[in-house]
Amino acid sequence: MPASEIERMIQLLARLPGLGPRSARRAALALIVKRESLLRPLGEALLRAADAIRPCTICGNLDDRDPCGVCADPERETAVLCVVEEVGDLWAIERAGVYRGRYHVLGGTLSALDGRGPEQLNIARLLERAAVPEVSEVILALGATVDGQTTAHYIAERLEPLNVSITRLAQGLPVGGELDYLDDGTLSAAFRQRRPA
Amino acid sequence: MPASEIERMIQLLARLPGLGPRSARRAALALIVKRESLLRPLGEALLRAADAIRPCTICGNLDDRDPCGVCADPERETAVLCVVEEVGDLWAIERAGVYRGRYHVLGGTLSALDGRGPEQLNIARLLERAAVPEVSEVILALGATVDGQTTAHYIAERLEPLNVSITRLAQGLPVGGELDYLDDGTLSAAFRQRRPA
Ligand SMILES: [Zn+2]
Ligand SMILES: [Zn+2]
Numbered sequence: 406m407p408a409s410e411i412e413r414m415i416q417l418l419a420r421l422p423g424l425g426p427r428s429a430r431r432a433a434l435a436l437i438v439k440r441e442s443l444l445r446p447l448g449e450a451l452l453r454a455a456d457a458i459r460p461c462t463i464c465g466n467l468d469d470r471d472p473c474g475v476c477a478d479p480e481r482e483t484a485v486l487c488v489v490e491e492v493g494d495l496w497a498i499e500r501a502g503v504y505r506g507r508y509h510v511l512g513g514t515l516s517a518l519d520g521r522g523p524e525q526l527n528i529a530r531l532l533e534r535a536a537v538p539e540v541s542e543v544i545l546a547l548g549a550t551v552d553g554q555t556t557a558h559y560i561a562e563r564l565e566p567l568n569v570s571i572t573r574l575a576q577g578l579p580v581g582g583e584l585d586y587l588d589d590g591t592l593s594a595a596f597r598q599r600r601p602a
Numbered sequence: 603m604p605a606s607e608i609e610r611m612i613q614l615l616a617r618l619p620g621l622g623p624r625s626a627r628r629a630a631l632a633l634i635v636k637r638e639s640l641l642r643p644l645g646e647a648l649l650r651a652a653d654a655i656r657p658c659t660i661c662g663n664l665d666d667r668d669p670c671g672v673c674a675d676p677e678r679e680t681a682v683l684c685v686v687e688e689v690g691d692l693w694a695i696e697r698a699g700v701y702r703g704r705y706h707v708l709g710g711t712l713s714a715l716d717g718r719g720p721e722q723l724n725i726a727r728l729l730e731r732a733a734v735p736e737v738s739e740v741i742l743a744l745g746a747t748v749d750g751q752t753t754a755h756y757i758a759e760r761l762e763p764l765n766v767s768i769t770r771l772a773q774g775l776p777v778g779g780e781l782d783y784l785d786d787g788t789l790s791a792a793f794r795q796r797r798p799a
Binding site for chain 2: 407408409410411413414417418420421422423424428430431432433434435436437439440441443444445446447448449450451452453454455457458467468469470474491492493496
């Protein structure tokens with residue numbers, strides 16, 4: 406039997422997406438074998454992140470400052486808001502390097518199945534932000550899933566009364582595909598060819 | 603771009619077996635979302651393990667004490683040594699609950715490809731341990747891979763002059779399969795039906 410410290414580590418690692426009990430054991434072993442080069446640095450990095458990382462109160466991005474780096478960057482366009490489901494989608498778009506505006510992270514999609522309605526998402530704050538006169542475009546960069554498109558449709562309706570053009574990512578989203586899984590090229594194409602919602 | 607604390611976390615997570623860059627990002631996000639229930643406890647568990655876990659100087663098992671729990675347990679048979687490649691194999695056998703003797707962890711297999719010879723493995727210490735009169739059997743519980751079987755053959759030859767019976771795990775090892783991937787039932791069967799090497 407592994408010692409209790411190892412057991413505890415395995416149990417926690419097994420709760421990460423992508424790791425089950427078996428791969429968590431392998432990961433734990435790999436960590437112990439690389440005690441000073443991996444185990445300790447990772448432990449320290451996790452605790453530093455736990456202390457430092459907070460959601461941005463403006464856009465919902467995760468960063469070590471609030472407002473986040475994107476919201477605080479004077480070089481980013483303030484006329485465009487890009488609405489994403491999750492912070493991982495924001496990171497994917499940043500990696501693609503195709504967008505220079507601001508973001509708004511919803512924190513998920515509407516979901517009848519999971520009982521997630523508009524009040525569970527960061528939508529009220531989006532409507533406030535989109536109502537500011539300098540905002541001229543809202544890009545709905547939601548996944549091409551049923552829930553993603555339902556959410557896009559709902560938000561487009563709520564934004565309708567405001568004086569903003571509403572666009573969606575166009576070509577390139579594979580049907581049923583989630584944004585975070587796209588390669589940078591596909592994501593760039595989808596961005597360039599966005600069309601009115 | 604994620605903040606530097608998140609980037610650092612992602613880079614380190616991506617070095618775990620079973621996680622690539624993409625799944626490391628997902629894992630990092632899942633950790634941040636569960637800051638107090640997962641991120642901080644995992645960070646603390648890793649640092650505790652880094653401080654506490656050491657290889658057993660007798661058998662090579664990893665534990666928070668030395669000698670390890672198996673070596674220190676007076677209830678375990680001292681007449682049988684079970685030789686395994688890695689600590690993960692020892693854990694797998696312990697989970698199967700089929701063996702009550704002691705272990706010896708080699709730290710890998712002989713490998714022409716990776717240039718790993720006998721002196722890179724914990725073999726000298728095994729020969730010392732097997733030479734003690736009370737040891738009557740050495741079980742070579744190595745993987746059914748080419749390297750595993752080469753190693754078993756090499757060790758069997760080195761043990762030949764000693765007064766011990768040398769056995770191998772028999773039925774149940776799928777050809778080319780690694781021990782750590784076996785289910786408990788297969789492993790139990792292989793153990794029960796072990797035969798002279
Ligand atoms: Zn922000
Ligand atoms: Zn031991």
